[in-house]
Amino acid sequence: TAPAPAPAAAQPAHGPRREGRRSAVQCPASAAAARPRALLALPAASLLLLLLRLLLLFILLLRFRLVILILLFLFPLLLALLLVLFLVARLALLILLFVVPFRAATAAAAATAAPRAPPAAVAT
Known part of the structure; x- marks a missing residue:
């Protein structure tokens, strides 16, 4: 009464084949592009601000x-x-x-x- 199992040749060894969009594991570039740009720009902005502060301090101390x-x-x-x-x-x-x-x-x-x-x- 149980259905017969599918033959081994019908499915690949890594599992059933899926058509359509690729997962983020296969395409890391799409995962990186999905992040908001503000989060990527935040460390650069804080580093730039720190460098600006150091430059101002250096100019003040150069006197x-x-x-x-x-x-x-x-x-x-x-x-x-x-x-x-x-x-x-x-x-x-x-x-x-x-x-x-x-x-x-x-x-x-x-x-x-x-x-x-x-x-x-x-x-x-």
Whole structure:
């Protein structure tokens, strides 16, 4: 009384074939176009406003000659100091992670190998 199942060749392996519009998974460009343009323009507008504020602050601070001195000399010096600190910290981390456990492992291996008796002499 149950209807006979359709043969396997009638349907593709990925499911029944649908005609018509494509889904958003198949076409990501249509999903991006469906978003409102205001949401896409909001981060750019806030970034532009932030850059404008920084430019105004820089123009106000340029009246003082000390700012030019800081920008020309102290800022690159600070960057170089930060780079040196980063390299030293990385070297210290490398030593802590690899050299110290390796030395501890070799010391433990030497301690366990020391009490071992020498091999027995072969009788001639």
